[in-house]
Amino acid sequence: MRDKHKIGELLLELNIVTQAELDEALEEQKRTGERLGATLLKMDFISEEDLEQLLSRQLDVPSINLENYSPTPELVNIIPEKVIRKYLVLPISVEGKTLTVATASPRDLSVLDDLAYITGHNIIPVVASIRSLNNKIGELFEKPVDWEDALKIQKGSDLEIIKADQSAIDQDLEKAFQQAEDTVVVKLVNAIILAAIDKEATHIHIEPKEDSFEIYLRISGKLRLLVKPPKNLLQNVVNRLKILSSMDILNRLIPCEGYFRARSMRQFYDIDVATIPSLHGERTVLTFQQPFSKEELKLEKLGFTPEMLGSFKELLLHQRGFILVTGQTDSGKSSTIYAALNHIKNPDKSIFTFERTIKNKLLGISQGQPNEKAGYSYEKGLHFLLRQDIDVLMVGEMMTRDAIVSTLLASLSKTLILGRFLSNDTIGAIA
Structure with a gap:
């Protein structure tokens, strides 16, 4: 693989960055010694998808969309899980002694050589974005966390929940409010929100079951099970979300909707909350709106x-x-x-x-x-x-x-x- 075009020239040719932005990134690259693509990504001048397409054109290596990638267990097992996670790669197809592998670093020859040694195959790279690789690897290998372990997710975090405006609390609701503000419930809700932000989920689904309830994250369009807390926490978790969203927590027989705001890592997130009655309890969906941008959209x-x-x-x-x-x-x-x-x-x-x-x-x-x-x-x-x-x-x-x-x-x-x-x-x- 040879660099047929300089990445800066391609960026300007495709109108992805301006000359001023490229000059600024080149100055930063001189200071840090990083690759130009990584520098542009860090400075938010390009997206991961932009970088994927640029590498594909620059190195004349095909790119791949992993959204519909559904490998067989036999294919996935060609590369050990710890190696997949270490090098952020995925096996795509195998023909005889040739293995096609998706990677975000197709010019890293040391990785390709290691994969060839470990698998005993000749390695052909294709380009995929870091985000799509992380999402697909998580989908293939991540297991639901124990609900008590989920409480530890928020340790050391800077999450701040900003409640919607609320009117005075009626004394008849005091017990329900106290249960919803229980430390375990608050920690669990915060941990779920942090996990969704960390994994760039678009939705959180709270699904009541007969003997438990399940919490899913929608990541890259697909639902992935996060945690299965005990059933006795369901109503308190829903009530906690209703309190944050300024809903009537005793109104469980009709659908309700509201919203609240969360802040993490200096980024604000508006979160819509919608509930609907179901056979085993209130089904609740949280929708993450696009976070407030620090820079103007262009x-x-x-x-x-x-x-x-x-x-x-x-x-x-x-x-x-x-x-x-x-x-x-x-x-x-x-x-x-x-x-x-x-x-x-x-x-x-x-x-x-x-x-x-x-x-x-x-x-x-x-x-x-x-x-x-x-x-x-x-x-x-x-x-x-x-x-x-x-x-x-x-x-x-x-x-x-x-x-x-x-x-x-x-x-x-x-x-x-x-x-x-x-x-x-x-x-x-x-x-």
Whole structure:
């Protein structure tokens, strides 16, 4: 394998970084002695997926998507688990004495030589991102932790839970609150949240069973069992989450929803909580929203082709109308909208965001959210915002027919509306 192109040249050619960002990374590389790719990754100038594609092109080595990788036990056992974890590799296929291996370091000849010696095969590398390798290795080898061991996960962590606004506690609820605030329950909930953050999970599922309950993390689209605590802790865990989310903890017969915020490693996470009654108790799902970004999102960083980027920027120049970003969960709708707002914000424009939960703080832009308990609904908020002489209005997910109608009517004014909608495709959103 030979470096056919310098990685910096490829980055500029593909418009992944600017010349200024590349120069800054090269200076940092001189200081640390790290590879340029690792330096760019550490400085958040590129993603792991960007680096995977760059290495593939630079070294003329194929890349692989591990999402649908389902190896047989015989294939996985060709390389011992401790070696897989040590070198962060996975066997992909074997033909005779040739073994194809996924790795994030295809030019590390010492690793390839060790694998050849250990397996007795000739090694052919393919490129995969570090994140996808970690996720797949965890999926293949990780076992659920004992629930008491799970309590130790938070030891030494900096997790801070920020409760939603709460009204005064009724004395009749005092016992339920005390049980939900029990040290073991608090530690267990904190440990689950920390595990989800550490593994970059998008959801936490709390599934009641007849004699126990199970807690799963959704990682890279797939559910993975984290822990199985004893059944007697179920209601207290659910109550703890309801308290954090400002829900009625005695209301167990109808679905409830709320949210709270967590902070870890100087990063904020908005966490939506939804419960629904089931045969063996309240089933609860926590959804992690995109963490607040320290740096402004930019359209140029979202993977648009040059043609698509130019067309989208032209749409953002319009003074009125409705730009709707559609897609499935975690497809990048919010990132696209926030990057668009950062692109068009200007002191001579009045811009306001109005969504059920503010998911990203934007410098220089006014932001608000409804308060259903106070009678300040999404629809009512839109009605009054149209009297605020706003040039650009960003609205959140439109969950009801009334919300959709209100937003469409707002787009007929002299305001440019930016919105997002959950759907499988654009045609589905229109239908």
